[in-house]
Amino acid sequence: MRSHPRRVWLALLLGASVASAGACKGTESAGGEPIGAHEVWPAGLPKPADVAEAQAQRARGVVWTDRQVRQFYLERVATIGEGDRVLQGAGKPMEERALAAYEARRVARLTARAMMQDAAAVEALRARDRDKYGAPEGPSFTYLVERAQAKGLTGDAVYQSIIDSAQRTDAATNSSMGL
Numbered sequence: 001m002r003s004h005p006r007r008v009w010l011a012l013l014l015g016a017s018v019a020s021a022g023a024c025k026g027t028e029s030a031g032g033e034p035i036g037a038h039e040v041w042p043a044g045l046p047k048p049a050d051v052a053e054a055q056a057q058r059a060r061g062v063v064w065t066d067r068q069v070r071q072f073y074l075e076r077v078a079t080i081g082e083g084d085r086v087l088q089g090a091g092k093p094m095e096e097r098a099l100a101a102y103e104a105r106r107v108a109r110l111t112a113r114a115m116m117q118d119a120a121a122v123e124a125l126r127a128r129d130r131d132k133y134g135a136p137e138g139p140s141f142t143y144l145v146e147r148a149q150a151k152g153l154t155g156d157a158v159y160q161s162i163i164d165s166a167q168r169t170d171a172a173t174n175s176s177m178g179l
Contacts, residue, residue, distance in 0.1 A: 098159035
């Protein structure tokens with residue numbers, strides 16, 4: 001029986017999130033230094049597993065600062081590499097690994113947006129993604145495959161590029177948040 005990549009990835013992501021609950025270890029800036037590795041997550045402030053949980057927590061009055069939302073996002077993205085190594089060790093094919101990395105990044109993006117307090121800022125991000133990728137929630141897996149192929153990549157190199165890009169974040173945004 002073949003496991004569903006999203007379920008496998010979410011289990012890996014949640015496990016890695018628990019293991020790295022305090023800081024953004026593993027996420028590096030362009031200069032190679034850890035981003036936000038000194039940041040300690042406030043005691044008692046929840047980290048939602050997904051969009052539904054973030055929405056439920058906000059409905060109960062939980063508030064995250066923009067910096068905390070970005071830190072959360074960076075922590076989640078930092079787990080993608082280890083999740084991919086686990087899938088690779090389990091002998092999963094490149095396409096499945098790429099799909100899992102893509103899905104982890106997508107869930108991190110959407111969960112972070114659900115945590116944001118500023119509805120106008122969320123809508124601006126959605127508009128940017130609509131303009132850039134043709135979809136308000138960011139690129140589709142098919143979009144990323146086609147973009148890699150347009151760059152001349154073929155075979156497993158297409159999927160490796162997706163795995164690699166899923167682990168990169170915008171250094172300017174990180175810097176603007178002090179992370």
